[in-house]
Amino acid sequence: MTKYRFHHDPLHRRLLEQAGRMNGPDCHLERLVAADRRLDAFSAMGGGVFYDFSRQRVDESVMDLLFELTEAADVGRQFAAMAAGEKVNVTENRAALHMAARSFSSSPAMVDGRDAKAELQDVLEQIRPFSKAVHQGEITGSTGQAFSHVVVVGIGGSYLGTEFVACALEAFADKNLSLDFLANVDIHNFSSVWSRIVPEKTLWVVISKSYTTVETMANEDLIRRHMQAVGLNPAWHMVTVTSKGSPGDQGTGQELAAFHMFDFIGGRYSVTSAVGGVPLSLYLGYERFERFLKGAEEMDRHALEAPPKDNLPLIAALIGVWNASFLGYPQTAIVPYAFPLRKLAAHIQQLNMESNGKSVDAAGNKLDEPAGTMIFGEPGTNAQHSFFQLAHQGKAFPIDFIGVLNPQTQLDEGRFKGVGHQQELWANLLAQSTALAMGKPSDDPARSFSGNRPSSTIVVEDLEPESVGRLLAFYEAKTIFEAFVWGINPFDQFGVELGKVTAGKLRTEMAARNRDEAHDFSEVDPINRRYLQMLFNGRLD
Numbered sequence: 172m173t174k175y176r177f178h179h180d181p182l183h184r185r186l187l188e189q190a191g192r193m194n195g196p197d198c199h200l201e202r203l204v205a206a207d208r209r210l211d212a213f214s215a216m217g218g219g220v221f222y223d224f225s226r227q228r229v230d231e232s233v234m235d236l237l238f239e240l241t242e243a244a245d246v247g248r249q250f251a252a253m254a255a256g257e258k259v260n261v262t263e264n265r266a267a268l269h270m271a272a273r274s275f276s277s278s279p280a281m282v283d284g285r286d287a288k289a290e291l292q293d294v295l296e297q298i299r300p301f302s303k304a305v306h307q308g309e310i311t312g313s314t315g316q317a318f319s320h321v322v323v324v325g326i327g328g329s330y331l332g333t334e335f336v337a338c339a340l341e342a343f344a345d346k347n348l349s350l351d352f353l354a355n356v357d358i359h360n361f362s363s364v365w366s367r368i369v370p371e372k373t374l375w376v377v378i379s380k381s382y383t384t385v386e387t388m389a390n391e392d393l394i395r396r397h398m399q400a401v402g403l404n405p406a407w408h409m410v411t412v413t414s415k416g417s418p419g420d421q422g423t424g425q426e427l428a429a430f431h432m433f434d435f436i437g438g439r440y441s442v443t444s445a446v447g448g449v450p451l452s453l454y455l456g457y458e459r460f461e462r463f464l465k466g467a468e469e470m471d472r473h474a475l476e477a478p479p480k481d482n483l484p485l486i487a488a489l490i491g492v493w494n495a496s497f498l499g500y501p502q503t504a505i506v507p508y509a510f511p512l513r514k515l516a517a518h519i520q521q522l523n524m525e526s527n528g529k530s531v532d533a534a535g536n537k538l539d540e541p542a543g544t545m546i547f548g549e550p551g552t553n554a555q556h557s558f559f560q561l562a563h564q565g566k567a568f569p570i571d572f573i574g575v576l577n578p579q580t581q582l583d584e585g586r587f588k589g590v591g592h593q594q595e596l597w598a599n600l601l602a603q604s605t606a607l608a609m610g611k612p613s614d615d616p617a618r619s620f621s622g623n624r625p626s627s628t629i630v631v632e633d634l635e636p637e638s639v640g641r642l643l644a645f646y647e648a649k650t651i652f653e654a655f656v657w658g659i660n661p662f663d664q665f666g667v668e669l670g671k672v673t674a675g676k677l678r679t680e681m682a683a684r685n686r687d688e689a690h691d692f693s694e695v696d697p698i699n700r701r702y703l704q705m706l707f708n709g710r711l712d
């Protein structure tokens with residue numbers, strides 16, 4: 172491990188000085204974007220994606236220092252070490268080999284004397300025939316009827332990535348299978364799903380790396396009860412995806428099939444493993460899932476091989492760190508001008524915030540200021556009619572705009588005001604990034620726009636499975652590069668534990684009351700005692 176410490180590196184101070192300079196009127200974005208060849212100098216193409224950071228509040232001097240920072244932090248070597256199977260997740264002594272899940276090269280990825288790639292490949296070889304057999308009606312539920320509904324039962328990293336990809340590629344779902352998600356322990360989630368499915372024709376895909384996550388285990392239990400209550404054998408309607416050695420490993424004999432995930436892939440990086448592989452192959456067909464993997468592999472290769480100044484996810488990460496730690500923007504929005512990408516922000520929210528929301532570096536030193544960025548987002552143009560007032564005139568935040576050149580659908584777009592829908596969408600995308608950067612003065616303060624509000628524009632040619640894979644891998648690599656610049660470990664998530672332990676104590680109290688009506692919560696702190704009383708009484712008073 173290097174001795175690098177983000178806040179203590181001399182480059183940190185120099186970058187803070189640059190941030191002070193960039194806050195001056197000479198460096199307003201209106202001026203920066205007027206420079207000759209601004210777009211050429213502040214954009215890059217690679218891995219099948221175009222990345223434009225010409226409307227970010229950077230100039231050559233800032234970028235030069237940021238690239239120097241990547242050298243000080245040894246970012247390239249760390250990324251290569253990760254790809255080679257080194258245990259970069261130092262707090263848990265684990266490798267981070269999500270890229271091996273979509274690597275089609277013949278080279279092995281060794282970890283603890285095992286070839287991770289071969290193990291991942293074996294699982295793909297299992298998914299391919301399984302999904303085909305379901306499509307062909309060879310594998311059926313307990314009454315012999317073909318499956319028509321698939322429900323993913325999982326939460327966090329065992330859910331969000333799959334939901335993002337399934338939405339993005341919904342237009343390709345031609346296997347006569349609907350896809351639903353049961354993530355929340357909230358009974359409304361179950362009742363909503365249960366009301367949409369036909370139990371005899373439903374396949375539940377229970378996904379949990381640990382196979383201990385309470386929400387998922389509680390939902391699995393509920394599914395078994397409800398299936399039995401309608402006279403069905405749940406074992407014929409369930410498959411599992413879990414890690415080797417988990418309590419659900421090898422199944423319990425209570426499911427149709429069991430697929431493995433591995434401790435060398437973190438949950439939020441797992442959509443290209445069996446976590447996404449099983450449900451997406453059922454929903455879209457294995458071949459499309461593989462095309463999605465190939466797109467991700469293309470971006471991985473770019474992230475690994477492109478020199479820093481051409482490396483899209485690395486540049487995006489530097490911009491992310493610059494905005495968060497030097498210009499002081501605590502949040503960023505992801506606004507895809509593409510309805511199919513409507514769940515991208517929700518996925519990247521977990522991917523990035525769970526990875527980089529840290530207060531100590533990888534060596535355990537406390538950071539002078541916590542790392543990470545708050546992420547939110549909605550598709551455009553919808554976002555324009557919700558939070559863009561604040562984007563233009565309230566507290567500023569950087570935005571990732573995402574544009575798609577060719578829509579998935581060939582439907583007649585008509586002509587409204589002389590343009591088709593796709594052109595109208597693009598007019599808005601370009602208008603927003605322009606208006607945010609340029610602003611507009613007015614004598615009326617209420618109608619004045621200060622401008623100087625930064626954004627990037629990310630463009631893909633289409634929304635074929637490969638492009639969705641490229642986008643996913645772009646954000647994964649960006650997240651990891653950011654972490655390496657901050658010097659933190661993006662692969663652990665101890666921050667989610669305290670809430671779980673606290674919930675466990677309250678659960679114990681509730682269970683005690685369920686057993687004994689006289690249990691009075693006297694051991695619980697007064698605030699929570701009051702809430703528990705309200706809950707058990709079902710009344711506010």
Ligand SMILES: O=P(O)(O)OC[C@H]1O[C@H](O)[C@H](O)[C@@H](O)[C@@H]1O
Pocket residue numbers: 326327328329378379380381382383384387438439525664667
């Ligand atoms: O896949 P599981 O073990 O059920 O975990 C599901 C999720 O819950 C955890 O609390 C973590 O916050 C997530 O990173 C994880 O993806």
